[in-house]
Amino acid sequence: MTERAPALLSQPRVQRVVYPALVAAVLIGAWQALVIGMELPPYLVPSPWLMLKTLITDWATLGAALLVTLQITVLAFVVATVAGVLISFLFVQNKLIETALFPYAVLLQVTPIVAVAPLIIIWVKNPMAAMVVCASLVALFPIIANTTLGLRSIDPDLQSYFRMNRATRWQTLVRLRIPSALPYFFGGLRISSGLALIGAVVAEFVAGTGGTGAGLAYQILQAGFRLNIPRMFAALLLISLTGVALFAAMAWLTRRVLGPWHASENSHD
Amino acid sequence: MLSPAAAPSAAIEILSAQKTYPDGTHALQSVDLRVEEGEFVTLLGPSGCGKSTLLKMIAGLLEPSDGRLLRWRKPVSLTHPSSDHRLAFVFQSPTLMPWASVQSNVRLPLDLAGVAREQADARVTQALQMVGLAGFATALPRTLSGGMQMRVSIARALVTEPQLLLMDEPFGALDEITRHNLDAELLGLWAAQKLTVVFVTHSIHEAVFLSTRVVMMAARPGRVVEEVCIEEPYPRSADFMVSPQFSRYAKRLQDSLARASAATPGRSRP
Numbered sequence: 001m002t003e004r005a006p007a008l009l010s011q012p013r014v015q016r017v018v019y020p021a022l023v024a025a026v027l028i029g030a031w032q033a034l035v036i037g038m039e040l041p042p043y044l045v046p047s048p049w050l051m052l053k054t055l056i057t058d059w060a061t062l063g064a065a066l067l068v069t070l071q072i073t074v075l076a077f078v079v080a081t082v083a084g085v086l087i088s089f090l091f092v093q094n095k096l097i098e099t100a101l102f103p104y105a106v107l108l109q110v111t112p113i114v115a116v117a118p119l120i121i122i123w124v125k126n127p128m129a130a131m132v133v134c135a136s137l138v139a140l141f142p143i144i145a146n147t148t149l150g151l152r153s154i155d156p157d158l159q160s161y162f163r164m165n166r167a168t169r170w171q172t173l174v175r176l177r178i179p180s181a182l183p184y185f186f187g188g189l190r191i192s193s194g195l196a197l198i199g200a201v202v203a204e205f206v207a208g209t210g211g212t213g214a215g216l217a218y219q220i221l222q223a224g225f226r227l228n229i230p231r232m233f234a235a236l237l238l239i240s241l242t243g244v245a246l247f248a249a250m251a252w253l254t255r256r257v258l259g260p261w262h263a264s265e266n267s268h269d
Numbered sequence: 270m271l272s273p274a275a276a277p278s279a280a281i282e283i284l285s286a287q288k289t290y291p292d293g294t295h296a297l298q299s300v301d302l303r304v305e306e307g308e309f310v311t312l313l314g315p316s317g318c319g320k321s322t323l324l325k326m327i328a329g330l331l332e333p334s335d336g337r338l339l340r341w342r343k344p345v346s347l348t349h350p351s352s353d354h355r356l357a358f359v360f361q362s363p364t365l366m367p368w369a370s371v372q373s374n375v376r377l378p379l380d381l382a383g384v385a386r387e388q389a390d391a392r393v394t395q396a397l398q399m400v401g402l403a404g405f406a407t408a409l410p411r412t413l414s415g416g417m418q419m420r421v422s423i424a425r426a427l428v429t430e431p432q433l434l435l436m437d438e439p440f441g442a443l444d445e446i447t448r449h450n451l452d453a454e455l456l457g458l459w460a461a462q463k464l465t466v467v468f469v470t471h472s473i474h475e476a477v478f479l480s481t482r483v484v485m486m487a488a489r490p491g492r493v494v495e496e497v498c499i500e501e502p503y504p505r506s507a508d509f510m511v512s513p514q515f516s517r518y519a520k521r522l523q524d525s526l527a528r529a530s531a532a533t534p535g536r537s538r539p
Contacts, residue, residue, distance in 0.1 A: 157364040160330055164358055165381045175377075179368045 046230040051237065054230040062219060062231070066238050069200055069215035072128070073242070076135030077196040081189065083136070084143025091144070092151040092177070109141035113199060117206040127207055131215075134206070135199030142191040150184025151177050186254040193246040201239060216242075279342070280306045280433055280465040281327055286336035288322050288491075295490040296322050299336060302484065302493065306432075309459055309466045311480040313473065313522065319491025320469045321437055327467060328358050328435050340433065357426035359436040363418035365410040365425075371397070372406040375425045382429075396428040399458060416447035423451075427458065434459075436468045440475070449507075452479055460503060477518045478510055485522055487529035494529040497522060 008014055028048050034040070035047040042050055055062060087105070091098040117134045124130035154176055162172050204217035214222075216235045223232040281304040288297040297319035304310050312320040325331040326338055329345045338345040341355065357378075365374045372393055379389040397403050400420040410418055419439060426434060440448040452475060459466055470476050476483045477499055485495045499518055501509060509515055 155364060157360045157362065158366065161358065161360070161364060161377075162381070164328060164330065164356070165378050167381045171381055175380075176366070179366065182368075 043227050043229050046233055050230050051233045055234040055237065058231055058234060062216070062234060062238060065214055065216045065219045065235065066242070069197075069204065069217065069239070070242060072131045072135055072200040072203065072215060073197045073246070075132045076139055076199055077193055077246075079132060079136040080139035080143055080192055080196060084140050084188070084192075085147055085185070087144050088147035088151060091148045098148070105141060105144050108137060113138050113202055114206065117203055121203075121207055131200065131203035131207055134203035135196050138199030138202070139192040139196040142195065143185075143188045146184045146188030146191075147181055150181030153184065154180050183258055186250070186258060190247065190250045190254065193250045194243055197239070197243050197246060278306045280304050280308070280340065281467070282337075282339040282342075283323075283327070284337045284339070286323075286326060286333040286338055288319065288326070288331070289334045298490050298492040300493050304465060304467060306465050307463060309456075309468065309479055309481045311468045311470060311476040311483045312486060313470055313476040313483050314486030314491075314494075314526070315471060315488050317488035317491065318486040319488075320486050322491065323486075324435055324437050324467060324469050328356065355432040357429055357431035357434050359422055359426050359434065359439045361438045361441055363410065363415075363422040365418060365421055367410055370407050370409060371402065371413070371421050374410065374421055375428050377425060378429045392428050392430075393424075396424040399427055400424045400454070414447075416443055416451060419443065419451060423455070423458075427462065430462075432463075432465060434464050434466045436466065438469050438471065441470070441472075448475070453507075455479070456503065456505065473519050473522050474510065477515055477522070478505060483518075483522060485525050485529075487526060492529075495522075495525045497525075 009018065032047050032049060035045055046054070087101075091101070113134055116137070120133050120137075121127065121130045124133055158176060159172075162176055167175070200215070201217040204215045205221065208218070208221070216239050219235045220232050223229070223235065281302070283300055283302040285299045285301060286297070287295075287299045289295050300323060302323075312323060314320050322331060326333050327340070327345065366377070369377075372390075375393045375396055376389050379392065384392075394403070394406070397406060400423050402417065402420050402424065405413065405417070405421075410421065413421070422439070440451050443451070455466075456479060458464065468476075468479060480499050483497045483499060484493055485497065486492065487494045497518065501514060
C-alpha cells in the first residue's frame with residue numbers, strides 16, 4: 001500500500017486531479033468548521049452545506065436562471081467567434097485594412113463594457129439581444145487578435161515553397177494559412193469562452209429587471225436585495241461552475257483538433 | 270570566362286547576375302556561372318558569401334538587381350517561379366507541414382498542381398521508397414528524427430520527378446553521421462534519377478565528397494572566388510574521404526578561401 005501510493009501519485013495525470021481536489025476538501029472543510037465554530041449567521045456567511053441545500057431547494061429558480069445565462073453566453077460566444085474570424089480574414093487580406101481598422105478593435109477592447117452596456121440596452125429593443133451584443137463585444141477581441149496573428153504566423157520557407165509551386169491564393173489559404181492559424185485560434189477561443197460568460201453576467205447586471213430573461217446575475221442582485229445570502233452563494237457557485245465547464249470544453253475541443261500534431265498540447269506531459 | 274553562347278545541354282546559365290539591396294549592401298557581386306545537365310555543383314563558402322542568395326535567384330525566389338538567369342534557356346521569372354515542373358527546392362530545415370502526415374506532405378506539390386489522387390498516391394509511395402521511408406507514410410513529422418524529416422523533404426522534392434534539384438544547406442542541422450549517410454544516399458539518387466543538382470553548403474568536406482564541381486565563394490562582398498572540378502569517379506565511397514586526393518582538394522579550397530579573405534577588397538559597403 002505505502003509502496004504503491006507514491007507510484008500512483010507521481011503520475012502527472014493523477015496529480016492534476018488529486019492535488020486541486022485536496023485543496024478543495026481542505027478549504028471547504030475549514031469553511032464549514034469556521035461557520036459552525038464561530039456561529040456565523042447564514043445572512044453573513046452560509047456554510048457550504050447550506051449553500052448546497054439552497055441549490056437543491058431553489059433549483060426551479062436557479063436552474064431556469066442558469067439556462068438564461070448559458071443561452072446568452074453561448075450565443076455571444078458564437079457571434080464573437082464568427083465575427084472575429086471574419087474580421088481576421090479581412091485583416092490578413094490587406095495590410096491597409098488592418099492598419100486602418102485595428103486601432104478600433106483595440107478601442108472596442110479597452111472601453112469597459114459596463115460603460116457601454118446601458119447605451120446598447122437602450123438601442124437594442126429586445127433585452128436578450130442587447131445582452132448578447134454586450135457579451136459578444138467583450139469576447140470579440142481575443143478571437144480577432146489571435147486569429148490574425150495565427151493567419152500571419154506561417155513558416156516563411158513553407159510560404160516560399162507554395163509560391164514556387166505556383167499555389168493559388170485559395171490553395172495557400174486552405175492548405176497553409178488556416179492550418180497554421182488553428183493553434184492560435186483555439187487559444188483565442190479559450191480566452192473568449194470565459195470572457196463571454198463575464199460579458200453575459202455584466203450585461204445582466206446592467207439590464208437589471210429585464211423581465212423576460214432573469215439570469216444568474218439577476219438572481220444574485222435579487223438575493224442581495226432580500227439578504228438571501230445562501231441563494232446568492234448558490235448562484236455564484238453555478239456561475240463559477242459554468243466558467244470551469246466552458247474552459248474544460250474548449251480544452252477538450254483543442255485537444256481533439258490539435259492533439260496529435262501541435263506541440264503545445266503535449267508540453268505538460 | 271564562360272561563353273554566353275549556350276550549348277543545348279546547359280541547365281542553368283547565369284550571366285553577370287548580381288544582387289544589391291536597397292540599403293547599398295552588396296550581397297552578391299556579378300556572377301557568371303553555367304551548370305551543365307547532369308552536373309552536381311556545390312556552392313561553397315562562409316556565411317554572408319551570397320550562396321543562398323544565388324540559389325534563391327536560380328529558384329526564381331529572388332530577382333537579381335542586374336544580369337540574367339536562364340533555366341533550360343528560358344529566363345527565370347519571378348511571377349512564374351517554376352513555370353515548368355523541372356525544378357525542386359530543398360530548404361535548410363525540413364519545412365514540412367506539422368499537421369499533415371508524411372504522405373500528405375510528400376503529395377503536396379502534386380496536390381497543388383492538381384494531379385489526380387490515385388496517380389499522386391502511387392508516385393508518393395515510390396518517392397518514399399526511394400528515400401527509405403516506405404513504412405512511415407501515415408506518421409506525423411514530429412514523431413520522426415531530424416534526419417528522417419529531411420528524407421521526407423527530399424521525397425517531396427523527388428515526387429515531381431524534377432530535372433533540377435536545388436538544395437540550400439539541407440543537412441546543415443544534422444549530426445555528422447546522419448549527414449554523411451544522407452550525402453551518400455543523395456549521390457545514389459542523383460545518379461539513378463539523372464538529376465542536375467545545385468547544392469549549397471559551408472562544409473568543405475561535404476562539397477568535395479559530393480560534387481563534380483565546387484564553386485568557391487567568399488564574403489564581404491559576396492563573390493565567386495574559384496571553381497574547382499573534383500575529378501574523382503562515382504560512386505564515391507567513404508574511402509575517398511580519407512584519401513590523399515581528397516585532402517589535396519580540401520586544402521586547395523581552404524587556401525583559396527584564406528586568400529580571398531585576406532585580400533578583401535572592402536567594397537561591400539559605401
